[in-house]
Amino acid sequence: MAVPAFSADYTIMAPANPGGGWDQTARSMQEALQAEGISGNVQVTNVGGAGGTIGLAQFVNQETGNPSALIVGGYVMVGAILTNQSPVTLANVTPIARLTGEAVAVVVPAASDIQTMDDLVAKLKANPGAVAWAGGSAGGADHITAGLIAKAVGVDPTQVNYIAYAGGGEALAALLGNQVTVGISGISEFASQIETGELRLLAVSSDERVPGVDGPTLMEAGVDVALQNWRMIAAAPGITDEQKAAISSDIEKMAKSATWQSILASKGWVDTYLAGDAFDAQLAADIAATEAILKDIGLVQ
Structure with a gap:
């Protein structure tokens, strides 16, 4: 049959x-x-x-x-x-x-006094622990990128104050609620809030600019890091x-x-x-x- x-x-x-x-x-x-x-x-x-x-x-x-x-x-x-x-x-x-593959985006709330990657680096150098990073799980691409950024600018990567969230939605809520300094996650997880102006994009982790995304690469911003999740x-x-x-x-x-x-x-x-x-x-x-x-x-x- x-x-x-x-x-x-x-x-x-x-x-x-x-x-x-x-x-x-x-x-x-x-x-x-x-x-x-x-x-x-x-x-x-x-x-x-x-x-x-x-x-x-x-x-x-x-x-x-x-x-x-x-x-x-x-x-x-x-x-x-x-x-x-x-x-x-x-x-x-x-x-x-x-x-x-997806670039990791570094963002801050619109009301933040951090306007550029240079501003973030200055804060990081002044007091690494005072900069709270919100991103995905510990040891993932977001966390690694934060560590590599610190290392690239001469800050001890083990001093990075990284707060791991189980999902992009939770990291986003912490950012929009001003509970953290900076957010780090895949561009797609922040895209709509970047478009509406609730979040300011400081840089992306790809080695080239992302089509349709208005923001420099970390390299362009003077931070020698390139990574793709x-x-x-x-x-x-x-x-x-x-x-x-x-x-x-x-x-x-x-x-x-x-x-x-x-x-x-x-x-x-x-x-x-x-x-x-x-x-x-x-x-x-x-x-x-x-x-x-x-x-x-x-x-x-």
Whole structure:
């Protein structure tokens, strides 16, 4: 008896609270996979906490061998695994592809007396502890960028007063409530508040200016730092080679689709699609480099 071919159903875990970059990535994937007819039904689940390591552990423990289960991860998770000494790592999942890159934005509330990156650097040099940075989880791209900025301007990176929030929405609330000095997170998480003038953009962490974003790079602002936060998708451990190939094919179709490309443009995400052996090699290199940076800024012994 012939079995009709149906597109695969997927459940994508965003290992973070709603509103942040991983949640936006998972929901954007849901939109593109369904709009392009690649998948008939895509669900998104949120499991927040500890830079994605709580969700990662749950995913590995509950989804082994399940070809319909996917998880979003990236630079932040690499850092969180190291800083939290997580027993579950990316070696426990099946990496499929790197999807996007995004510059980290440094912002202050509109009412702040900090007008430029120079002003922020002056405050940082005067008293590092008095500058409270609000960003995503400890050891992630935001935290690393703050540490690298301090180091670049001659401030001890271990003195950075960094307050980690579980999601972009919470860091934003702290900023708008004037509970912190400066915010540091992906551009997409601050974009609408920068546009409305509630937040002032001081600089972005990319090596080139971000199209459509009115703000200098850290390099242009005299701070020798360039960093891109990247995001990836992985499948469950214990799937067959055939199942991995089928998932990889679906993700490649999605990444090259018109729907996905328009989502990237609207969010200011860079298309950094990389899959297969090339991605596995890049992931290993990124993990090693992140560990070195985290040791440098005192987050990992």
